[in-house]
Amino acid sequence: MKRLKILLVICATLILSLLQQITTTHSQSGFFNMSYIFFGSPSSYINQVNQTKGSLDVVSPNYFDVTEDGDLTVTWKLQTSFIEEMHRRGVKVVPFLANHWNVTAGKKALDNRDALARKVADAVKKYNLDGVNVDIEGIGNSYRDAHTDFIRLLREYLPADKEVSVATAANPNGWTTGWHGFYDYKALSKYVDYLMIMAYDESWESPDSPIGPVSSIQFFERSIQYAINQGVPEDRIVVGLPFYGRMWKLDGNSETAIGKKITGLGLSSNRVKPLIEKFSGTISFDKNTQSNFAEFTIPSGQSAFVGSTELTAGNYVIWYDDQQAIKAKLALPNEYGIKGTGSWALYHEVPEMWDYYTLWLNRLYFKDVAENYWASGSINRVAELGWMAGTTNITFSPKKTLTRAEGAVILVRALGENGLTPNEFQFKDTTGHWAQREIEIARELGLVGGITTTSFAPNAPLTREQLATIFQNIFKYPINYPINNGFPDVNTKKWSYHSIVALTQQGILGGYPDGSFKPTSSSTRADMAALMERMQSDFNRIRND
Structure with a gap:
């Protein structure tokens, strides 16, 4: 009897161990997902995360800014209560370090990169954060090596269990100059947990921008392919989706009441449907680019607002990603075997998107189909x-x-x-x-x-x-x-x-x-x-x- 009990204990231990291995393997098989937090007040951050219905592994709020003289400032948005709540939920908090397209600030930061890297590392430890996402943008290719070295220093000064990631410009055309050439994908991949490829702004806010998708399926896929072709390991590639659209005014009088031209104006995806319903517009899906576009007309004497921008009478088009477009993009991480997805940014999305996001990212699709x-x-x-x-x-x-x-x-x-x-x-x-x-x-x-x-x-x-x-x-x-x-x-x-x-x-x-x-x-x-x-x-x- 004693021998039987021992055997039963051994069997139970082996079964428990096997179950633990299966559980661990299953959790590791899921694709990674992160999103930036920039909009709304800090008091809304928890609710923004609640909307995602447990879809996120990492949130990246705007806690770290680069000052005009290249120094670090911790923004007023940092709240230790939010960090603690995310940790209680098992979500990592990895703030992004931004120059907000201030070229002078970005260059001075990289000129003083050793001091800045030490200050960032100290702040991560002080506030019990989980790492840093570097989002320095708008700087030319002459600072390419300095940028890579800054990431190397961060990896050196931060503990090994803290994340170092980099937001990189999507580069489907393989440009080596300008701000696209600023990011040395292959060299950066030696020091980071992942590159977060900003696979959006295929069209942008400028009279020079073509009218079209924020991120066509071709642009999105070629951005992944470029990273792989540069030698970035697949498990260090995260591809970013846009939770926003862009609007153009199509008629000849393209200026608003306050004199601002509508040429690629950014707006939240959740603002599209209300505009369409208010002005009886139409929504279409472009099969070639796998993107949505909405068209509407504001009658004479009427107007609407997007943020502080007034939309006056005229014809408008908005390109954005709706459910079908997002689902098409979510199929690609599995196809290419990359780490997962990111997004810019919470607060912009249509909340019901989170009902299917994680399922489609992991190719499960429907909860009632085993x-x-x-x-x-x-x-x-x-x-x-x-x-x-x-x-x-x-x-x-x-x-x-x-x-x-x-x-x-x-x-x-x-x-x-x-x-x-x-x-x-x-x-x-x-x-x-x-x-x-x-x-x-x-x-x-x-x-x-x-x-x-x-x-x-x-x-x-x-x-x-x-x-x-x-x-x-x-x-x-x-x-x-x-x-x-x-x-x-x-x-x-x-x-x-x-x-x-x-x-x-x-x-x-x-x-x-x-x-x-x-x-x-x-x-x-x-x-x-x-x-x-x-x-x-x-x-x-x-x-x-």
Whole structure:
């Protein structure tokens, strides 16, 4: 008995050890995520972090500034109570050291870099901070080596368990001069925990800026590629997303009431929707750049404010990242195996973004789809492709019956026709329905038909035989004769007979264990995801024809 007890204790210890290893491995497999805090008063900082719903590993507030003579000043924003609260939550506080584009301050700081590095290290220790993020910007490439040496000194003077990170200009074009050439990616990577690549401001506030995305998917991805090509280890690359947009006034009179031209004016992402709703504007998604743009007109005699800037009557466009654009960017850290993401900055974002941010960053997507669920791979794939969205930001509802409206929307998206506008609206029962436009597009493309000429029944279930007929209408699969139809519930007189035969011969649709096909049975959202993934190459072929 004593020997049995000893064996049980040993087994229990081994199991506990194994569980601890699994837990540790799981936590380490998640992608890193940090964000800057600059806007709002310090009393709002905790609430800003609360909005992120546990998504952050590091917050980087503006506690350290470089003075005009290159010295360190600890800003009034530092509150030890905030630092303590973040530590209680397991979130690191790594303030950023900024010259705020003051070239003189930045140069003097680097000229006196040894003294500055010592003062920063002392302040990190004094206030129980977790390191420093260096955000010196706007200085030319002649100070490149001095900047790298400053980072080396910080690494030397700070304890090994304290973070040293650097905010770097995105450099997808490989520029070696100007302020882009100021950052020696490869040399910096020897001393830092990570480089935080500011993969935004592809367009900026200037008459010289093109009107376009703050960060197109091409700009974002090429910024990652540049760092890797420079020899930066993947686990030291963090890529930054913008939580803000930029606005342009499009009409000839581009000056506001106070004489300021609107040429790339920055505004919080959470300010876009209120402006669009107030002035009945439109929001569109540019498939090429994977970015959103909103257009609206302020009528004569009306105005609005963005911060202290008054928007007077005229035509406006705002480029910004909405959910679809952010999700496209969140797929790239996994694709390139980099450390994770950062962002500028809290207070700018749309709060509901945090419902899905961490899930998508870690390629989990939906909380109600377990990794071992039979259709999880298909669901994740069609979500990545943008063919199927969740029923909420974080749920897919895989067992929910697929409706006729959902089927129409999915097909239109998969065929790349979601940017079309219907020539007419034929179905009376889809007026005001969330999928009205896509349903009418699908009808005009010959993908779907109505229950009658004026009725679509958008919320009715989409049956298996209806799906088979829709897919056969699109792909026109050949039928091999003689037909060996083994389904007792599908006879040759049935309207969907040949479509069912074609889809089953292709191996896309199958029968049930009892040998039946059940043509009038409803399909689930998981069923549809599996079908769409099976036909991905066929959809791609149609799109490319």
